[in-house]
Amino acid sequence: MIFKVMYQESKEQVPTREMTQSLYLEARDRVEAIDKVTKNTPYNIQYVQELDEAHLAYEKEQEDFKLVEF
Structure with a gap:
């Protein structure tokens, strides 16, 4: 799952x-x-939000989308 962390x-x-x-x-x-x-x-x-498929697709369209790996 992909999460958005604010x-x-x-x-x-x-x-x-x-x-x-x-x-x-x-x-x-x-x-x-x-x-x-x-x-x-x-x-x-x-805040931590789990992204569903539609929200993830929207976020990927934004220029600041990048998965972080620790």
């Missing part, structure tokens, strides 16, 4: 919508996706 770059940073970034990664489930990001980055995770 995050802030620093855990000390106050979350603001304008500063939220996203990355895409493959994981078995939401828990594994969170675990991968937590262990490999200093990011403050805001």
Whole structure:
């Protein structure tokens, strides 16, 4: 499954919508996706969303789509 993770770059940073970034990664489930990001980055995770086929197709059309591998 592919997950979209929305995050802030620093855990000390106050979350603001304008500063939220996203990355895409493959994981078995939401828990594994969170675990991968937590262990490999200093990011403050805001939201993790599993992408269904239609949403994934839409995201792939965007210029910033790239699967992250840790």
